[in-house]
Amino acid sequence: VSLDDLPTPALLLDAAALDRNISRMAAHARALGVALRPHVKTHKCVEIARRQRQAGAAGLTVSTLPEARACAAAGFDDLTWALPLAPPGIGPALDLVREGVTLRLVLDDEPTLSALEQAAVARGVRPHVWLKVDCGYHRAGVDPSSPAAWQLATRLGTSPAIRFDGLLTHAGHSYHAYGSEARAAVARAERDAVTRFAAGLRAAGVPVPSVSIGSTPSVTAATDLSGVDEIRPGNYALFDLTQVALGSCRLEDVAVSVLATVISHPAGAERAVVDAGALALSKDVGPPPEHAVLPGMGGVCAPAEGNSPSPDLRLETLSQEHGIIRPRVEGGLAGRLPVGSRVRILPNHACLVSACFDQFHVLRDGRVEASWPIARQR
Numbered sequence: 001v002s003l004d005d006l007p008t009p010a011l012l013l014d015a016a017a018l019d020r021n022i023s024r025m026a027a028h029a030r031a032l033g034v035a036l037r038p039h040v041k042t043h044k045c046v047e048i049a050r051r052q053r054q055a056g057a058a059g060l061t062v063s064t065l066p067e068a069r070a071c072a073a074a075g076f077d078d079l080t081w082a083l084p085l086a087p088p089g090i091g092p093a094l095d096l097v098r099e100g101v102t103l104r105l106v107l108d109d110e111p112t113l114s115a116l117e118q119a120a121v122a123r124g125v126r127p128h129v130w131l132k133v134d135c136g137y138h139r140a141g142v143d144p145s146s147p148a149a150w151q152l153a154t155r156l157g158t159s160p161a162i163r164f165d166g167l168l169t170h171a172g173h174s175y176h177a178y179g180s181e182a183r184a185a186v187a188r189a190e191r192d193a194v195t196r197f198a199a200g201l202r203a204a205g206v207p208v209p210s211v212s213i214g215s216t217p218s219v220t221a222a223t224d225l226s227g228v229d230e231i232r233p234g235n236y237a238l239f240d241l242t243q244v245a246l247g248s249c250r251l252e253d254v255a256v257s258v259l260a261t262v263i264s265h266p267a268g269a270e271r272a273v274v275d276a277g278a279l280a281l282s283k284d285v286g287p288p289p290e291h292a293v294l295p296g297m298g299g300v301c302a303p304a305e306g307n308s309p310s311p312d313l314r315l316e317t318l319s320q321e322h323g324i325i326r327p328r329v330e331g332g333l334a335g336r337l338p339v340g341s342r343v344r345i346l347p348n349h350a351c352l353v354s355a356c357f358d359q360f361h362v363l364r365d366g367r368v369e370a371s372w373p374i375a376r377q378r
């Protein structure tokens with residue numbers, strides 16, 4: 001199949017860039033002396049997960065139970081469900097554990113731990129549990145300096161009903177850290193928040209088997225992860241314009257793009273409309289203008305050329321199935337982008353964009369060599 005034959009909008013995956021991204025992160029983890037447990041929420045694709053495993057990944061991270069089920073069905077039996085557990089999730093999660101999957105749970109709430117202990121005993125299973133720690137992102141997780149964190153860690157470390165895996169954190173604030181210095185500083189803070197807490201707990205006699213950290217911007221900048229056992233980056237497999245702006249990767253490393261067709265370009269109008277809207281590109285606005293590669297809802301490239309977004313075109317607005325491209329200078333669309341022509345759009349956020357599609361069309365040497373399903377059910 002050639003690119004010209006694909007119905008649009010279509011999600012394209014550059015196989016060579018994917019392979020490079022996967023092997024570079026695997027080598028980085030080896031050099032840092034940590035295990036790699038990639039987060040598959042980025043791609044929700046067992047074909048990509050297989051390549052990550054071949055490169056040495058030790059287990060996977062998932063964000064939903066359908067992702068966990070898709071990975072388990074493909075033979076991945078060591079998964080961390082890295083979303084804080086709440087009571088309604090306990091039954092479905094323990095069902096998977098009963099089926100023989102090592103599904104490691106994450107929590108930050110003591111009543112939920114009590115409910116989990118009861119349910120686990122009733123079902124005759126002993127699930128693995130991580131304590132979610134807040135390392136400065138201030139989303140989920142216990143504050144490691146709080147008495148409540150110590151109390152919950154101590155309960156986890158001594159509970160006969162579960163297996164305590166240790167401390168897990170995610171420095172999502174790395175997405176505001178532009179440049180390698182700023183990202184490296186977040187990586188150090190991410191590491192220190194959990195390794196110091198682990199050291200304190202261990203000194204007090206609470207066993208902390210492992211420490212798990214990771215976001216793509218922080219781990220790509222990390223140079224010393226002493227005290228850390230595993231990293232869980234996800235976005236690195238695909239990358240996107242946000243990661244380019246952060247300095248986590250180069251433009252040529254972005255492995256996903258959306259192929260779109262121009263469906264309207266009224267004569268003389270300063271706009272062309274493509275069939276990729278918010279349900280193909282998400283509404284992620286990307287980095288603020290002062291940091292963006294090119295401000296806009298994505299980078300507009302020629303379909304069969306490399307990742308070089310046109311500096312004179314701006315993908316300005318997205319509605320459900322429409323994307324509006326405007327020239328950055330008046331008259332800049334004259335003679336360009338006629339109805340039926342095609343563009344390739346580099347996304348602001350690869351994870352949200354992949355979750356908009358049922359499959360990746362895998363490109364090698366300009367040809368579509370395969371299509372890989374995306375397990376995006378909720």
Ligand SMILES: Cc1ncc(COP(=O)(O)O)c(C=O)c1O
Binds near residue numbers: 169
């Ligand atoms: C808990 C957790 N771990 C790991 C990751 C992976 O981070 P990234 O997408 O920056 O690679 C995420 C992403 O949201 C996450 O929420």
